Amino acid sequence: MTDVREGEAMSVHALVVDQDAPGGIRMGEVADPQPQPHQVLIDVHHVAVNHGDLRTDVRPPGTVLGCDASGMVAQAAADGSGPAVGTRVVAFAAGAWAQRLAVSVDDLAEVPASVDLADAAAVPLAGITALRTLRAGGPLLGRRVLITGASGGVGRVAVQLAALGGAHVVASVGSAARGEGLAKLGAHEVVVGLDDVDQPVDLVLDNVGGSQLVAAWNLLTPGGSLQSIGWASGEPAVFPPYSTFALGSAKTLSSFGDAANVGADLAILVGLLGDGKLVAEVGWRGPWGRVTEATAALSGRRVAGKAVLDVKSHEDS
Ligand SMILES: NC(=O)c1ccc[n+]([C@@H]2O[C@H](COP(=O)([O-])OP(=O)(O)OC[C@H]3O[C@@H](n4cnc5c(N)ncnc54)[C@H](OP(=O)(O)O)[C@@H]3O)[C@@H](O)[C@H]2O)c1
Known part of the structure; x- marks a missing residue:
């Protein structure tokens, strides 16, 4: 689990827009997110690629891509709402392709123990x-x-x-x-x-x-x-x-464009995964350093379902 020390200035790795890089994406460093009182800080394990992430051309350089992530709560919300440190969660938030992510407690759900976190990452959008x-x-x-x-x-x-x-x-x-x-x-x-x-x-x-x-x-x-x-x-x-x-x-x-307050619906979806009534169709999976392979496969219509990127390898967990 990530050790988050108060007041310590940190940066994290993230996949950001760079039009000069292959596929318009490169690994960069961004400031460690500072959660608002109603937000938790998540140690991101997996993220998913959405069709909208392919549009790097319409985003300013340096934008952290992604909106789907799963991982573990590294810091609980300061207002006392939401899950405790160590809870396995799936989340929906702009800029999800980063090692750590601040997410409103309304936009995440606890992942049932029987559900793989990589499968959960495929769910949000x-x-x-x-x-x-x-x-x-x-x-x-x-x-x-x-x-x-x-x-x-x-x-x-x-x-x-x-x-x-x-x-x-x-x-x-x-x-x-x-x-x-x-x-x-x-x-x-x-x-x-x-x-x-x-x-x-x-x-x-x-x-x-x-x-x-x-x-x-x-x-x-x-x-x-x-x-x-x-x-x-x-x-x-x-x-x-x-x-x-x-x-x-x-x-x-x-x-359609209503992706507000998705926590309750995320809980339904990962609950269905846990009950075996829904299958996460992950058609491409690999480490996040291979992101441009994933985006090329998605735009080339070679992915059956979702592409999932591993942010944290087993050795890091
Ligand atoms: N409104 C919203 O809030 C919202 C939310 C999520 C997604 N979206 C949009 O909804 C669409 C589907 O999203 P998704 O995540 O399912 O995308 P996806 O995984 O990339 O799937 C898109 C599907 O569209 C088909 N397709 C037909 N013509 C295509 C073409 N010329 N180029 C690429 N694909 C083509 C492909 O099927 P075949 O290969 O079988 O033809 C492909 O499987 C995207 O446009 C996405 O941006 C909107």
């Missing part, structure tokens, strides 16, 4: 996004749910949670190879693209954007909703004239 967009779509039992980009981080959690909720899950991927393992996770249909989806769907979780968003919109039943999560394709979406007009109950398209 992808899991919260899948959980909250499925909730926003209403009851799932017996409904047809289409998930695009189902091979990715958000998609692989969404497939599992939708199936757990009793939905008929249609998982759309870019190729047959990218669909491997999705049926085992609960997908009732695995389709390449959307051309072979021949029945309307009640809910769409769209991770791809562009022409797939338009095609998915056209598959929605009256009263159905499309949750626009992401735009992994980077392509524009062109809606043919009148395609947003339909007789009957209104179809809706909702944006």
Whole structure:
């Protein structure tokens, strides 16, 4: 466990934006975070890569990347809330790719003893996004749910949670190879693209954007909703004239970006991991010094699920 001495000026290693470095990322040194009264200090063991972390070009040099981490509480919150020193936790906070991280007690959860901390690190942003967009779509039992980009981080959690909720899950991927393992996770249909989806769907979780968003919109039943999560394709979406007009109950398209106060939802997700009802799909894992290999694999669509980086090796623990 990290020895944190009061008043001692320290720095920690972190992965920061540097446009001159390969992949736009380099290992740097940043000031040891000083937690606010409602924050704990975490000794980070593992972090995960999200699609948004690939956009180093839109962040100022020196920005610490990442938002998903797991580890051990090194210093409890000064206001007395939250977990005690030594508790295994998973956390969601900007600048997570660092050896130590200050996190609000509202944005973390204790990790059950049976759950590997590396698996827990894969959960935060992808899991919260899948959980909250499925909730926003209403009851799932017996409904047809289409998930695009189902091979990715958000998609692989969404497939599992939708199936757990009793939905008929249609998982759309870019190729047959990218669909491997999705049926085992609960997908009732695995389709390449959307051309072979021949029945309307009640809910769409769209991770791809562009022409797939338009095609998915056209598959929605009256009263159905499309949750626009992401735009992994980077392509524009062109809606043919009148395609947003339909007789009957209104179809809706909702944006998503609600990652506030995630602690309670993180507890649900790692609880499901602990109960064996949810599997953390870690498709790439390695030491954090190999971060650019991980980001290249993710942007090259070669990761099935999440990429997890080990910040602390076994020898350090
Ligand atoms: N709104 C929010 O708060 C929020 C939260 C999390 C994520 N997001 C966004 O949601 C999207 C999915 O996130 P994620 O973490 O699941 O990403 P990911 O793990 O990289 O997965 C994205 C999936 O999109 C598919 N895809 C289709 N066309 C693509 C293209 N041209 N380039 C890359 N991938 C393409 C890929 O599937 P195939 O290889 O099978 O085609 C890939 O598996 C991203 O755009 C991300 O930025 C938004």
